[in-house]
Amino acid sequence: EGWVILTPFMFLGLWQRRWDRLVRPFWLYALGLHLAMTLVFPFPGYRGGLFHSAAALVPWWAALGIVGLHHSIDWVAQKRRRWNARVAKTFFSIGILALALTLTVFGILRQQAKPDGEPALMQELRTTLPADARIMANDPAAIYYYTGHGGVVLPNEAPEVILDIARVYNIDYLLIQFQTLDDGGRIAAIPEPLTTLLDTLPAFLSPIPLENADARLYAIDHSAP
Known part of the structure; x- marks a missing residue:
């Protein structure tokens, strides 16, 4: 929230303005948010939780960071x-702005450096499955984004629950994806209760061959007992 270097100035500025009527709701929200995310919700979602909630604090922290910086310069x-406070405030304020712009440009360049195009697995799913197929997978949102196939997430339950969910939500296929570790090993990106599927398949699952070695695809037989 403070680009590291601005953090001490943010807290100094907050301390200087802590009783300001405009700032009071901010620090109460910031304190409550971090306490809640630490004690009540210690396991937030992969792309949600504190990261998104704290985004509302960034403009306030930026302003308080400048307040803290100017107070520090006045103290020095x-x-x-021989220290010219007015010149120093201008110099360091421009420096912080340059830091923010540099980090922003660096982040944009990193995003642009990522390989473009549709992943090979998603291409194969589009060509292998019917247009109206619905898939149970670890990341159904990504599958929908690339292929247009809707679906549901893998349950954190025993494999038998898959058939119940498939019947309720009209799911036709089960997709198991694998991740490659730094040491070259591979693990299945599935909840622990479903790991038995890697060795033993229930009668309602039928394998569908895929060229992609990082995934396994199964058809779900709704008529299975």
Whole structure:
């Protein structure tokens, strides 16, 4: 929230303005948010939780960071008579702005450096499955984004629950994806209760061959007992 370097100035600015009527709701929200996300919701969603909730604090922290910076410069100017506070405030404020712009540009360049195009697995799913197929997978949102196939997420339950969910939500296929570790090993990106599927398949699942070695695809037989 403070780009590391601005963090001490943010807290100094907050302390200086802590009783300001405009700032009071901010620090109460910030304190409550971090306490809630630490004690009540310690396991937030992969792309949600504190990261998104704290985004509302960033403009406030930025303003308080400047307040804290200027207060620090005034304090130094009192100790060093040759220190020009007005020039120092302008210089360091521009420096912080340059830092923010640099981090922004760096982040944009990193995003642009990522490989474009549709993943090979998604291409194969589009060509292999019917247009109206619905898939149970670890990341159904990504599958929908690339292929247009709707679906549901893998349950954190025993494999038998898959058939019940498939019947309720009209799911036709089960997709198991694998992740490659830094040491070259591979693990299935599935909840622990479903790991038995890697060795033993229930009668309602039928394998569908895929060229992609990082996934396994199964058809779900709704008529199975």
